[in-house]
Amino acid sequence: MPELPDVEVYRRYIDSTSMQQRIDNVHVESPSILHETTPQALGRVMNNEVFHTTSRHGKYLFVELSNEQWLFMHFGMSGKLKYFKGQSHTPDYTRLLISFVDDYHLAYIAPRKLGRIGLTDSPKQWVENNKLGPDVLEISEDDFLNLASQRRGSVKSWLMDQEALAGIGNIYSDEILFKSHLHPKRTVNSLTESELKQLHKNISKVLNTAIDADADPGKLPSSYLLPHRDKGGRCPGCKGELALIKVGGRTAWYCPSCQVNS
DNA sequence: AGGACGCCCTGTTCGC
DNA sequence: TGCGAACAGGGCGTCC
Secondary structure, eight states: OOOHHHHHHHHHHHHHHTTTOOEEEEEESOGGGBSSOOHHHHHHHHTTOOEEEEEEETTEEEEEETTSOEEEEEOTTTOEEEEEEOGGGOOTTEEEEEEEGGGEEEEEEOSSOOOEEEEESOHHHHHHHTTOOOBTTTOOHHHHHHHHHTOOSBHHHHHHOTTTSBSOOHHHHHHHHHHTTOOTTOBGGGOOHHHHHHHHHHHHHHHHHHHHTTTOGGGSOTTSSGGGOSTTOBOTTTOOBOEEEEETTEEEEEOTTTSOOO
16 A cells, blocks of 8 residues: 555654664565565665665655665555564564664564565666656646656556656555546546646645645545545545446546546 | 556455 | 455566
């Protein structure tokens, strides 16, 4: 589930818990989550350093160490973080445990080991090498319109394509399309300029609202789709039953009355 | 280019 | 009740 809002909440969590503490151990429980590095290299680079700054691009979280190397984390479908005291309290499914002095720890938890973790000396370069599109909260209206003009296919697939726009996943694409009254299968080239401008505004509104709600769907306004996005769920607007289709191999929930494919 | 699919991985939910 | 199948989610690779 971790999409841009979740990752931004994790970034702030690290900022408020884990900065400026000497790292005295790095334990990799599941080496398969490492991307182009090894447990030994991770330990060598991180031991005796401290976290300096954090940043985020799309669904990727970057943490700068005091030696100017960066740790990056991606959370796959089930990843999260937990900061705690006392190693005996290590959560289940901890795949990476970063231990600070005085028995404080930061756990990277991922029941489904689909996330990945690695090192880079430049987040900017890393984003380029991995062909990530612009962070979707940073993109201007003009650039958004320009990107749309180069795109065909369904609007939902476009929003979720990390090479096109970085940060939106399945859950929040549904929410953004609901707020924009757009059917998930509407083609990008069929969208009017005014629909695109509205879509661009709604991306920021929805994602920022989610961040303010700690990326907890239960804390979102009941006028949002997500609290109702389940079997038997009803549209908070017209009260009609929500529908379920596959778009790009993903489950898309939408309101067939409020989001018409025309 | 983009859609359809399978795969990764595992806890949870569904169907018989 | 109990079992296995299907599903969820993000990303990547392959085929068309």
